Amino acid sequence: xxxxxxxxxxxxxxxxxxxxxxxxxxxxxxxxxxxxxxxxxxxxxxxxxxxxxxxxxxxxxxxxxxxxxxxxxxxxxxxxxxxxxxxxxxxxxxxxxxxxxxxxxxxxxxxxxxxxxxxxxxxxxxxxxxxxxxxxxxxxxxxxxxxxxxxxxxxxxxxxxxxxxxxxxxxxxxxxxxxxxxxxxxxxxxxxxxxxxxxxxxxxxxxxxxxxxxxxxxxxxxxxxxxxxxx
Amino acid sequence: xxxxxxxxxxxxxxxxxxxxxxxxxxxxxxxxxxxxxxxxxxxxxxxxxxxxxxxxxxxxxxxxxxxxxxxxxxxxxxxxxxxxxxxxxxxxxxxxxxxxxxxxxxxxxxxxxxxxxxxxxxxxxxxxxxxxxxxxxxxxxxxxxxxxxxxxxxxxxxxxxxxxxxxxxxxxxxxxxxxxxxxxxxxxxxxxxxxxxxxxxxxxxxxxxxxxxxxxxxxxxxxxxxxxxxx
DNA sequence: GCTCTGACTTGATAAATGTCAATTGACTGA
DNA sequence: TCAGTCAATTGACATTTATCAAGTCAGAGC
Numbered sequence: 001x002x003x004x005x006x007x008x009x010x011x012x013x014x015x016x017x018x019x020x021x022x023x024x025x026x027x028x029x030x031x032x033x034x035x036x037x038x039x040x041x042x043x044x045x046x047x048x049x050x051x052x053x054x055x056x057x058x059x060x061x062x063x064x065x066x067x068x069x070x071x072x073x074x075x076x077x078x079x080x081x082x083x084x085x086x087x088x089x090x091x092x093x094x095x096x097x098x099x100x101x102x103x104x105x106x107x108x109x110x111x112x113x114x115x116x117x118x119x120x121x122x123x124x125x126x127x128x129x130x131x132x133x134x135x136x137x138x139x140x141x142x143x144x145x146x147x148x149x150x151x152x153x154x155x156x157x158x159x160x161x162x163x164x165x166x167x168x169x170x171x172x173x174x175x176x177x178x179x180x181x182x183x184x185x186x187x188x189x190x191x192x193x194x195x196x197x198x199x200x201x202x203x204x205x206x207x208x209x210x211x212x213x214x215x216x217x218x219x220x221x222x223x224x225x226x227x228x229x230x231x
Numbered sequence: 232x233x234x235x236x237x238x239x240x241x242x243x244x245x246x247x248x249x250x251x252x253x254x255x256x257x258x259x260x261x262x263x264x265x266x267x268x269x270x271x272x273x274x275x276x277x278x279x280x281x282x283x284x285x286x287x288x289x290x291x292x293x294x295x296x297x298x299x300x301x302x303x304x305x306x307x308x309x310x311x312x313x314x315x316x317x318x319x320x321x322x323x324x325x326x327x328x329x330x331x332x333x334x335x336x337x338x339x340x341x342x343x344x345x346x347x348x349x350x351x352x353x354x355x356x357x358x359x360x361x362x363x364x365x366x367x368x369x370x371x372x373x374x375x376x377x378x379x380x381x382x383x384x385x386x387x388x389x390x391x392x393x394x395x396x397x398x399x400x401x402x403x404x405x406x407x408x409x410x411x412x413x414x415x416x417x418x419x420x421x422x423x424x425x426x427x428x429x430x431x432x433x434x435x436x437x438x439x440x441x442x443x444x445x446x447x448x449x450x451x452x453x454x455x456x457x458x459x460x461x462x
Numbered sequence: 463g464c465t466c467t468g469a470c471t472t473g474a475t476a477a478a479t480g481t482c483a484a485t486t487g488a489c490t491g492a
Numbered sequence: 493t494c495a496g497t498c499a500a501t502t503g504a505c506a507t508t509t510a511t512c513a514a515g516t517c518a519g520a521g522c
Contacts, residue, residue, distance in 0.1 A: 084362035131315035137368030
């Protein structure tokens with residue numbers, strides 16, 4: 001593992017307060033693997049044997065059921081999955097698939113549970129991270145139940161613009177069909193939602209969107225920090 | 232507080248492994264209050280000053296946005312809300328309202344955070360509870376995104392029947408409009424969904440439903456333990 | 463440069479769900 | 493017993509979203 005990768009992992013709030021020994025143990029026990037795009041890393045229903053850390057690339061968390069599938073979230077570097085399954089030693093509720101070439105550190109679940117028991121600072125960080133995960137999930141339930149598809153798209157664009165430097169330009173970074181799945185709609189419907197947004201301050205250029213009238217977009221989106229703010 | 236209430240709270244997985252002193256501190260610091268039905272106990276956006284324990288009654292967790300509102304969950308005795316907001320000292324993402332006459336113990340948030348830092352057994356229980364909360368929320372995201380309204384109703388009935396003793400009779404326990412909100416649909420649509428289920432093994436008698444052909448209902452519902460099992 | 467493939471867009475139609483209004487039934491209070 | 497209120501049901505219609513099909517475009521491979 002390159003030193004800068006270890007440093008980036010160390011900087012994650014989950015690990016930043018852990019004792020040096022704890023962090024060293026976790027990272028040394030982990031396997032760092034490279035994967036090409038399109039590889040399924042874990043399957044829902046699998047036992048949670050590893051805590052995965054996305055060091056480089058992009059990973060889609062998804063789930064299937066009733067003959068349908070849906071994207072639950074996109075994990076960027078440096079991000080982890082799935083802490084709750086690892087800590088409670090239960091099966092994964094989601095599958096994960098690389099969207100682009102990725103590097104993933106796989107830390108054995110047992111080592112994470114041991115660290116939880118021996119390092120109080122790490123335990124506190126785990127609590128904070130689990131609470132943040134819960135709050136993000138509640139925000140998503142609200143996003144799905146309280147908003148139409150076009151509203152979810154509008155809010156996603158506003159949020160993503162801020163995440164990408166608030167320049168008024170949003171680069172998608174993955175295929176539109178993944179975005180449609182994340183937002184809870186079909187690819188055709190996402191296309192129609194983008195068409196709707198053309199009249200509300202957005203222009204579309206392939207995988208890049210420009211927010212040309214932010215206030216018009218916000219009027220449609222009605223952003224709410226209790227749904228849209230970062231955790 | 233009646234001894235049997237304290238015993239019931241003690242039996243909650245969150246508290247059952249806490250040291251006697253920790254548990255005593257938390258309970259003594261709490262205010263036990265009685266509320267009539269229809270009372271809002273907390274509002275979303277409020278600072279999380281208390282961990283609430285529903286000792287008796289029934290509490291609806293709900294949220295509003297875009298001029299709409301939705302029921303996120305129903306808390307029965309003995310259940311708590313909202314641990315994640317208390318631990319991370321952040322605003323509530325949900326509001327709570329009594330559905331019937333209720334007794335609620337309100338434990339100051341600071342005391343919970345102190346207990347987290349001093350009692351390792353309690354801290355482990357907190358981790359487990361936060362992980363369960365996260366997993367429940369992910370199951371709800373899947374429920375909302377992967378299923379139609381009638382499928383959600385069918386699965387709710389199957390699950391609730393088991394929770395009520397698997398007798399084939401489900402007593403709603405609150406108004407149907409609350410159930411419609413919980414399932415993510417309008418009251419009219421719930422009514423239509425119940426009509427649909429009449430042809431799939433369910434008969435409706437006011438607030439009581441009978442499952443007359445469980446297999447027919449399961450064929451429509453397609454229950455999935457990764458969505459429907461208890462956490 | 464050409465062909466093929468897959469993502470995306472668009473059109474038409476179907477299904478699911480929401481909105482609005484009217485009616486019915488149960489419950490409460492006088 | 494009657495009147496009023498509220499929840500629920502049902503009907504009609506509107507909106508949102510899904511499905512299916514056809515066409516377009518960009519990119520990859522030869």
